[in-house]
Amino acid sequence: QVQLVESGGGLVKPGGSLRLSCATSGFAFSDYYMSWIRQAPGKGLEWLSYINDSSDTIYYADSVKGRVTISRDNAKNSLFLQMNSLRAEDTAVYYCARLKFRELLFDNWGQGTLVTVSS
């Protein structure tokens, strides 16, 4: 079955950096677009970024553009999110999700990893 497992979250100081990973299994990772979505405590869902199967099409939300970089390693079936210049408002659960590319919908999600930005 499809599995997505995020890791790399934790406590980081404002201005710091963090790299999130998403290990996947149960599907042909290299055939799928992938995405990151976050959810601040008690708030709604916020899409952050997506990357196509060959890494040559990438989109970012304005809220994180210039501070985050999405990437993937198809040989390792893994997705990454490098986050820099972190702010308190970046505190959230970060989900990776598989993206069905024609419809641009999220058909499978990981369980999420919590990022807390605090001094």
Place this chain on the structure above:
Amino acid sequence: DIQMTQSPSSLSASVGDRVTITCRATQSISSYLNWYQQKPGKAPKLLIYVASGLQSGVPSRFSGSGSGTDFTLTISSLQPEDFATYYCQQSYSPPLTFGGGTQVEIK
């Protein structure tokens, strides 16, 4: 960017009730509208795709309709396991925006 507005933001209903949630886009998105269910502490789950397609494994009491700018999610007979928060998401163009969510609570 396309903004998505859901209403109501919360509702109270009883088991067996018919529940309708609406989602409105700031511009036409054709039928590129998806619905997700999220339970506390869990990841969202896809319910409805492209306005009215029922995701595999989702009970038939869930249905979606609409096109253009106005969409609805209907639960025909609310069950105890349906108490959750529901989100719409437009997939017409990036950024892929979500509605603010509708929390369905037990009356």
